[in-house]
Amino acid sequence: MMNEITAFNPTGAEVQAPETMPHSIEAEQQLLGAILTNNDIYDRVASIIGAHHFFDPVHARIYEISAARIAKNNLASPVTLKAFMEDDEGLKELGGPAYLARLAGAAISSFAVRDYAQMIYDLAIRRDLISLGRDISAKASKVDVANEPREQIVEAEQALYKLAEQGNSESGFQSFLRAVTDAVNVANAAYQREGGLSGISTGLTDMDKKLGGLHPSDLLILAGRPSMGKTSLATNIAFNVAKAYKRGLKADGTEGAIEGGVVGFYSLEMSAEQLAARILSEASEVPSEQIRRGDMTEAEFRRFVDAAKSLEACPLYIDDTPALPISQLAARARRLKRTHGLDVLMVDYLQLVRGTGKSENRVNEISEITMGLKAIAKELHIPVIALSQLSRQVESREDKRPQLSDLRESGSIEQDADVVMFVFREEYYKEREKPGDHDLDKMAAWQEEMERLHGKAEVVIGKQRHGPIGTVELSFEGQFTRFGNLVKPWQNNDDSSF
Secondary structure: OOOOEEEEOOOOOOEEEEOOOOHHHHHHHHHHHHHHHOHHHHHHHOOOOOHHHHOOOOHHHHHHHHHHHHHHHOOOOOHHHHHHHOHHHHHHHHHHHHHHHHHHHHHHOOOOOOHHHHHHHHHHHHHHHHHHHHHHHHHHHHOOOOOHHHHHHHHHHHHHHHHHHOOOOOOOOOOOHHHHHHHHHHHHHHHHHOOOOOEOOOOHHHHHHOOEEEOOOOEEEEOOOOOOOHHHHHHHHHHHHHOOOEEEEOOOOOOOEEEEEEEEEEEEEEEHHHHHHHHHHHOOOOHHHHHHHHOOHHHHHHHHHHHHHHHHOOOOOEEEOOOOOOOHHHHHHHHHHHHHHEEEEEOHHHHHOOOOOOOOOHHHHHHHHHHHHHHHHHHHHHOEEEEEEEEEHHHHOOOOOHHHHHHHHHHHHHHHOOEEEEEOOOHHHHHHHOOOOOOOOHHHHOOOOOHHHOOOEEEEEEEEOOOOOOOEEEEEEEOOOOEEOOOOOOOOOOOOHH
């Protein structure tokens, strides 16, 4: 077994053994020499590399000290750096402060510095990949009861994703100037876009006006009692976003969704087939129970097939794996973003997601899940819409309209969410209050009330970090499980509002 860095070769020359990490000392020397000769060059490479990307630790220290001095508008040159590095043991081995002068003297040209910086960055990523591969291999070799292979795969995926995203987003603190610039860019995008939205449109006009669209990094909770239409509203929004998808060049120069988006849908309650049937019912205007029974006329079936064909290319991805742990849910979302892109994530519903199993009680587990969902939203820079059940205490109240305290295990859900919305259909409750046929007065009043409430639904916004709370009125067509924009009495002649 060979432990040395160099291997024997018949020509007498030394050959690097496979163990040597990829690097280029010459590129590092050229880059540092150019910076020490002309400090303005630092601004051209600072966005590409940092001190940790250098292979030689002495070069990393030279770059770090130079960067710190340039940031303070001080000169970074062989003479000024000498004072900071006189006692540096690594520099002494390379010839002491004279090495700094040699670096500056050997710098050939400044026009190729970005190429050198990119090369140093690429080689650093390769070294990180090798280290990550070794870590994965070492962990897999160690047979440990507490460390399941499945968990190792999730950890490895997460580490790889972070490595892939490294060049795209800088972590850590950022200056207020940069944050302000980002805020102005978002406001400008909303100003330029028709309808004044800064986020992705839900396809429901009044909801968009209240929310300003679906914003990246936000966790939105959509809650309601059974039969209120939570899943229907979620599928409607998912379908609207996927249907509007247009790819192109975004304002920041990257390629992605300029309208609508790619949607990932975790359906933990219904199968993918049932969910698709709901979306097809909405698109084809064939009642969902008829689709389920196969009881359709020829015209309806043709409409159903045509709708299926037109939706084939819709970027809507459904995962119906039951009882998914939050770590798996995050790993699959990362994979979808990497392979197909991901602009909106739906989870139906929150109480069916599993925690890591380390929480002692259900409240802590729900807290872990909501924190995990918020972390996914921030890490992948997408809005996450999670559906949630409400506790039964709603049913025992006179006014059945939901409120924040009705959320099951409410503390953490209310705390971690940026937006909390409740789906409420008064028609559902009023239907169950039907009086006897013999009481004509009550029956007449009930029928009048039912006419007023028929086909209407409310989305109550109970919490919104970046905007107002209030109620959004929507239309609801039960037979197609479809929510839509409600035509107000004064809009009757305006077809565009529906």
